[in-house]
Amino acid sequence: MKKLILGIAIVASAFVFGQKGDVNAKLQEVNKAAMDAYNAKNYTVAAPKFLEVYNLLKTSGQDDKIYMYYAGLSYALANNTDESIKIYTDLVNSGFTGVQTTYTAKEKKSGQVVNLDKATWELMKKNSDYSDFKTEQTASVEPDLYETLSTLLLNAKKSNEALVIIEKGLAKYPNNAKLKEAQATAYYDSGNTEKFIGALKEQLTKNPTDATNWYNLGVMQSKTPATVEDAIASFKKAIEVKPNFDNAHQNIVYTVIGDDSKIVDQINAARKDKPDEATKLIDARKERFTKALPYAEAWYKASPENLDAISTLKDIYVVTKNMDKIKELKAKEAELKAKVK
Known part of the structure; x- marks a missing residue:
């Protein structure tokens, strides 16, 4: 089974910088260094410079946290997760909005x-x-603070801490789609399967054309025998939205087939002493492969150059004894492998 697709990335907010008229020469110098480094995408240099600007202003009685925000953003873009988390946490807890x-x-x-x-x-x-x-x-940056801090915590494998921030953010911004997505990810990462499934269903109610969420829901449903048919339906939905969704095609095939290696072991164990039972297992296996066949053919049709699709379909034809198709797919497989060399 493929891993759930839950890619989340930090996106930099629009950068706004206001030069104050009463700053001294030192402050102007540090301001310029911070801005130059940021614009040159040298975020490792920009981050501490923005903190220096903040501290210089604070010393003169101006607690302008926008520069802390710029520092946190720069640390995030520099992949300095620990420092960025510290700053974003302070900003969230302070109630900073960035509105000017x-x-x-x-x-x-x-x-x-x-x-x-x-x-x-x-x-x-x-x-x-x-x-x-x-x-x-100016627009509030508070939603961005919650979104980015949640992402940073999730990337740092701190799902429980992320959930605290996400829930706090959703209390203020209940319709924030990014926080909802992060919440589902946090539930999954923390092993809270029921809440993860609930979050996916809630998101799909609002956006039924999200192929990834349909796929993820199918993955979770396929883990429980009682919801296997629901899983197949979810994978079908994912494919309806995204016809060339290879992972969904593959999972629907293997969900129908089930744990084939386990069945093969049972067949081999029964052949010697319980031939009748072995025959029943073989017939049931063939029936499952026959049921999976149209899904495998649909996958191959959607991705005719995909070696996994070809190999899977070929294996099904072996079980269902379609020799002509096996020969055809072997030739196709050899052709594609030759191109790779």
Whole structure:
């Protein structure tokens, strides 16, 4: 059985940087170094520089956590998981949202819109040379904090800690699809099968065209004899959405066939002393392979260059004794293997 497909990646948020007018030369120098390193994708250098900016501002009485956020993001992009987790955890626990207010006004003479700090903006309202005074708030980065921290914790194999963050995030953002996906992953990683299946079903109710979730649901259902037919139905759904989904094709075939190596051992053990029982087992095995045949043929049709599909179908033809098809697939198999050499 193939491993569940649950790929999750960290995605960098849009980078916004605001230079304050009252910073000293040292702060300007560190700001520039941080920005230059980030823009050059030298995240290992950028991260501590952003922390230095934050600490310099904090020393002067400005607790501007946006620079902590930039540092955490840079550490994440530099694959320094431990440092990134520390920063993101602090930010989440502090209630940081990253929302900032920008202040603008238009110069009447030039028509140019200028950015101002709040105090200057208030003063300029009395200046007849300026008009169109506006304020605007930036978007919150809080959902990104929860999403990224959850991903970092999951990648660090800290699924229980991730669940705490995910549940806290979902309490604030109950419709966040990324957190829902992370929750399902955390349930799976922590061995909470029932909740994992429940999370998959919930996601599929909202998005029934998610082939990966149908596949993952099928994988879980195939582990229990009572839900094997449900598993087959789930794999079929995955294939309906994504016709060339090799893993779903393969799993539906092997789910129908069952644990064939175990059956073969039983047949071999029964041949000597219980030939009648062996015959029954052989007939039942052939029946399962016959039932799996159309699924294997569909897989081969969807992926005619896939050696696994060819080999699986060939094995089924061996059991069902279709010699012409065996010969055809052996030739196809040899042709593809020759191309690989």
